[in-house]
Amino acid sequence: MPAIEEQDPALLPQKITHICCIGAGYVGGPTCTVLAQQCPDIVVTIVDVNPVRIAAWNSEDLTQLPVFEPGLAAIVGECRGRNLFFTTDIDKAIDEAQIVFVSVNTPTKTSGIGSGFAADLRYVEASTRRIASVAQTPKIIVEKSTVPCRTAASMRAILEANSKPGTPFQILSNPEFLSEGTAVQDLLHPDRVLIGSLDTAQGRRAAELLSEVYERWVPKERVLHTGLWSSELTKLAANALLAQRISSINAISAICEATGANVYEVADACGVDRRIGPHFLRASVGFGGSCFQKDILNLVYLSGSLGLPEVAEYWRQVIVMNEFSKARFAKKVVQTLFNTVTAKRLALLGFAFKKDTGDTRESPAITLCKHFRQEGAHIAIYDPKVKREQIFLDLTEPGVTDDRKAVEEAVTVCPSVLDACHDAEAVVIATDWDEFSAIDWHKVFNIMRKPAVVFDGRRVVNPAKLREIGFRVHAVGVGPELQDNVWV
Ligand code: UDX
Numbered sequence: 001m002p003a004i005e006e007q008d009p010a011l012l013p014q015k016i017t018h019i020c021c022i023g024a025g026y027v028g029g030p031t032c033t034v035l036a037q038q039c040p041d042i043v044v045t046i047v048d049v050n051p052v053r054i055a056a057w058n059s060e061d062l063t064q065l066p067v068f069e070p071g072l073a074a075i076v077g078e079c080r081g082r083n084l085f086f087t088t089d090i091d092k093a094i095d096e097a098q099i100v101f102v103s104v105n106t107p108t109k110t111s112g113i114g115s116g117f118a119a120d121l122r123y124v125e126a127s128t129r130r131i132a133s134v135a136q137t138p139k140i141i142v143e144k145s146t147v148p149c150r151t152a153a154s155m156r157a158i159l160e161a162n163s164k165p166g167t168p169f170q171i172l173s174n175p176e177f178l179s180e181g182t183a184v185q186d187l188l189h190p191d192r193v194l195i196g197s198l199d200t201a202q203g204r205r206a207a208e209l210l211s212e213v214y215e216r217w218v219p220k221e222r223v224l225h226t227g228l229w230s231s232e233l234t235k236l237a238a239n240a241l242l243a244q245r246i247s248s249i250n251a252i253s254a255i256c257e258a259t260g261a262n263v264y265e266v267a268d269a270c271g272v273d274r275r276i277g278p279h280f281l282r283a284s285v286g287f288g289g290s291c292f293q294k295d296i297l298n299l300v301y302l303s304g305s306l307g308l309p310e311v312a313e314y315w316r317q318v319i320v321m322n323e324f325s326k327a328r329f330a331k332k333v334v335q336t337l338f339n340t341v342t343a344k345r346l347a348l349l350g351f352a353f354k355k356d357t358g359d360t361r362e363s364p365a366i367t368l369c370k371h372f373r374q375e376g377a378h379i380a381i382y383d384p385k386v387k388r389e390q391i392f393l394d395l396t397e398p399g400v401t402d403d404r405k406a407v408e409e410a411v412t413v414c415p416s417v418l419d420a421c422h423d424a425e426a427v428v429i430a431t432d433w434d435e436f437s438a439i440d441w442h443k444v445f446n447i448m449r450k451p452a453v454v455f456d457g458r459r460v461v462n463p464a465k466l467r468e469i470g471f472r473v474h475a476v477g478v479g480p481e482l483q484d485n486v487w488v
């Protein structure tokens with residue numbers, strides 16, 4: 001097979017009629033569902049090794065899809081069986097496709113070199129090998145999963161060593177910037193679509209073909225073309241910058257609490273400066289989600305491996321500050337409840353890492369539960385979307401505890417806010433679900449033990465109103481004497 005730079009662009013697919021997406025998770029599922037909706041002439045097949053996940057995507061009852069995203073079920077209902085298919089028949093889908101998206105998980109490594117920092121690329125490698133073994137026709141392979149810089153080069157080495165003669169391929173990096181909870185809107189109206197390619201005739205042609213797919217619904221000027229490694233690094237950099245803003249405002253919120261300032265006033269006043277901007281300055285109990293921590297750890301590892309320890313340390317501080325924020329909030333709960341929560345019932349409202357998603361990966365609620373359990377509290381959890389079993393899985397993860405029985409004794413998963421708050425000493429708000437802004441706090445007050453305390457980690461409640469009812473309230477980032485004025 002000729003070296004890739006020498007291949008003729010004419011050997012690339014000429015027309016895109018079939019797209020395969022490997023990985024039916026939070027990224028692959030919504031992304032390729034929206035793609036199918038916007039490109040009715042392209043057959044989109046989403047494949048996964050996990051038959052349970054595929055069965056859930058195929059379920060008749062659209063409320064049972066494995067990923068909850070506002071608006072997603074309706075689009076699945078519209079496209080499934082028309083030009084959108086979910087299957088475990090991975091080889092057939094790869095064989096038919098001209099473009100193969102690789103959207104598999106890339107968790108942080110838990111052992112070996114780079115453990116705790118580097119991305120575990122075993123699933124990307126397995127998918128790449130599978131493509132190489134199956135492909136009989138030219139393929140454009142698109143990295144969608146967040147990967148360390150230069151992963152495309154590793155994928156290329158695997159493909160070059162394993163693909164059949166006469167089956168040229170091009171690798172593109174096309175990172176996903178969707179945010180959970182608003183995935184459908186983010187996919188329909190992206191700020192940008194980023195396509196990284198090799199700067200060769202074939203690379204540019206492959207990027208053009210992918211670009212033409214997106215341009216069916218994304219304005220051309222929003223499709224950015226860069227080199228492969230710039231594209232790979234942009235994903236890590238964008239998430240690191242966003243997370244850095246949250247850690248920065250959370251650091252300021254600690255100063256606010258100690259001085260009597262109000263972090264919301266500070267954030268608003270900073271945010272009107274156009275150079276700073278208002279977004280991602282919401283002080284909170286801490287950030288969660290599958291991307292921020294993982295991508296920063298990845299960046300830390302990359303910087304360290306490149307002999308840039310100062311750069312590594314700089315980014316590591318974003319994580320350190322996030323851990324500090326979660327621990328500081330948990331400590332505040334314990335201190336306020338007369339320095340002990342042993343045998344006390346705490347109502348934890350929200351378990352997802354943010355509203356409008358059932359995803360709990362790296363959710364601050366998990367860390368809070370760990371702290372509360374260490375103090376011997378009983379935790380009553382309510383979340384509108386997260387299932388009971390998922391909560392117990394998260395709370396018995398390695399690193400948290402492996403004692404399921406002890407967790408079951410200490411934790412109750414409740415069907416409603418009122419159930420969770422019954423007989424509780426305190427309410428702890430960990431997720432910004434809209435329904436928590438509409439809670440009937442009079443009812444809650446009547447069923448709680450007194451003094452009844454609310455700890456708001458998400459700026460969901462109006463402290464002044466709650467105090468009128470009789471609650472004591474602690475809101476993140478608001479000093480004691482200003483707590484009543486949070487909403488002024
Ligand atoms: C993030 C990026 O936004 C997205 O572009 C990327 O593709 C994936 O990672 P996501 O993790 O889904 O998306 O959610 P995001 O809205 O970024 O929130 C992440 C965490 O930060 C959540 O726990 C959220 O509650 C928290 N957050 C966000 C704050 O605490 N304060 C803020 O101001 C914003």
Ligand code: ADP
Pocket residue numbers: 022023024025026027028047048049050053090103104105106123124126127145290
């Ligand atoms: P993300 O948030 O990145 O989408 P998820 O864990 O939600 O991550 O989804 C990744 C999906 O990729 C999982 O459903 C997993 O089963 C699937 N997957 C992992 N490796 C492979 C593989 N080699 N072939 C097909 N699917 C895979």
